[in-house]
Amino acid sequence: MDILLGLVTKCLPCIPDISTPYVSINNNKYQIIKLLGEGGFSYVYLVAQKSNKNALYALKKIRCPFGATDETFRNAMKEVRNYHRFANSKTPYIIQTIDETVIDEKDGSKTIYILLPYFQKSLQDIINSNVLNNEDFEEDEILRIFVGICRGLQVMHKYKKSGGRPISEEGEEEDDLLLNGSDDDDISASAGTELQELTPFAHRDIKPANVMLSAEGLPVLVDLGSCSRARFSIKSRQQALALTDFAQEHCTLPYRAPELLDVATNSEITESTDVWSLGCLLYCCCFGFSPFEKLEIEQGASLNLAIAQGKYALPEDKKGYSDGLLNLIKECLNLDNTKRPTVDELLEKALGLSNRS
Known part of the structure; x- marks a missing residue:
């Protein structure tokens, strides 16, 4: 049962004290x-x-x-x-x-x-059960879960700071990913009043294991330890290495966006990293594995290389899923992060597919 809801640290393990009931x-x-x-x-x-x-x-x-x-x-x-x-x-x-x-x-x-x-099951638990029992999600169920996840990410991606105070005054230095002590303004994607009002956050580790199912069957995003400000202008190699290290520690490889594998100097990192992960999650709901895990299992491909090249394939057996649903996967898994759809656009398309069925 996957109920780990949060923190991955670099500390050595210790023995839990449960002597007190x-x-x-x-x-x-x-x-x-x-x-x-x-x-x-x-x-x-x-x-x-x-x-x-x-x-x-x-x-x-x-x-x-x-x-x-x-x-x-x-x-x-x-x-x-x-x-x-x-x-x-x-x-x-x-x-x-x-x-x-x-x-x-x-x-x-x-x-x-x-x-x-306390949640009894994660989306990964259900996917594992489907694989073991040779069962598949109905498309309507996949869309229902996907819509819920998009609604959760909407809140993160459209987050606004209250009061328009500068980030540094709100004790949010952790959300700068601690890029080697860089000043907040040095790594912001934009500056001035707009950033202080609209400050998108990204989950950074979207995957089936981090989506729990409530008693009512609603998908719930968990593990907010990796969640941080979404937008960064990487202006130095030092910042690039710091963000790469952060991604290695906090962003699960089979669901990690290619721009986070080896962050480039002068690159722009945005909330579109979550959209790539959404595409991997949607593929996993349909076929039981993330697209790049599947390639690794079947062909022994290097995960890093496959992700960096955007190299994946849809199975010959589409399991009856509509072209519309499969196109959502393709749109999310665009190597060019500026051409990926926003969560708002994904939500609109997913709702449209739901209404047709």
């Missing part, structure tokens, strides 16, 4: 039921509210050995800010934190607890 978060107690997953110093538990054992949640525990100076701490706080950032949209398509707290430990370290909704 209850965890207190802002005076609310939760009983630890089991460990769901782990990564680095991050652990995700299934917990139940002490006063209501039927109320289940996912509790992320993040150990930060070096306190506030720890990179793990900065990443975790960035993740929490992202939950809050999109909360005002009240969209059901982006996960929101329920509660969180930071504990100052006696040894100077910090422990962060983030209480999140």
